Amino acid sequence: MPYLLHVLKGKEKRVIEVFGLHGVAAKKALIGEYVVTCDPKSEELRYLDSISGYIRNVSPIEDEEVGRFLGLSETVVPKSGIETGCIARVLSGEYQDFRGIVRRVANGKAEVDVIIFGRLRPVVLDRDDVAPDALPEGFKP
Numbered sequence: 664m665p666y667l668l669h670v671l672k673g674k675e676k677r678v679i680e681v682f683g684l685h686g687v688a689a690k691k692a693l694i695g696e697y698v699v700t701c702d703p704k705s706e707e708l709r710y711l712d713s714i715s716g717y718i719r720n721v722s723p724i725e726d727e728e729v730g731r732f733l734g735l736s737e738t739v740v741p742k743s744g745i746e747t748g749c750i751a752r753v754l755s756g757e758y759q760d761f762r763g764i765v766r767r768v769a770n771g772k773a774e775v776d777v778i779i780f781g782r783l784r785p786v787v788l789d790r791d792d793v794a795p796d797a798l799p800e801g802f803k804p
Contacts, residue, residue, distance in 0.1 A: 666705050667724045667732060668698040674717040681714050692732040694754065699724075699732050745793055751775055752796035758786055762796055 668689075670678050675691045678698050682689040685708055689700040709718040724732070745751060745768055753761045753775070763777035766785065773790050776783035 664703065665699060665701045665724050665726060665729045666703075667692070667722045667728075668700065668705065668709070668718050669720040669722075670696050670698055671717050671719065672696045674714070678714050678717055681711060682708060685711075690733060694732065695759075697732060699729055701729075745773055745790060745795060750796050751793040753777065753786075753788060753792060754794055755792050756788065758788075765793070 668678065673696075675696060675698050679689045679691065682698075682700060682702075682705065685704070687700055687702040687704050687708060689698050689705070691697070692699050706721050709715070709721055745765060747765055747767060749765050751763055751765050751773070753759055753763070758777050758779075761777045761779065763775040763786070764783070765773055765775050767774040768790065771790050772787055773793050774785060774787050775793060777786045
């Protein structure tokens, strides 16, 4: 089963090197600070002293999604699914990895109320910079 590792920005190369030293093949994902690997040992290796603070999360992903994360398929980030009222995650820029509620979508732009410190702040982003997501656990708008 493939795994997606969320890594601190700029530390992807170091994580790949350390995994390689332990016989685990890994490759940097095309979007964000992610590394893709297909070895179940990767969950144990995240606790090595040389990279323990670099890996934020390890998530199992479907085999079909590997190509999307490595940029082998045509669609890296789904373009559809962003519509008024849906929950979205910011993919790049100043508010990267923040979630929010899409207020309006028009002319290739998305106006999103981003959740910052439990409050909503309106931000205008390119439509390609947001992807469908869910609200954080325990958040009540």
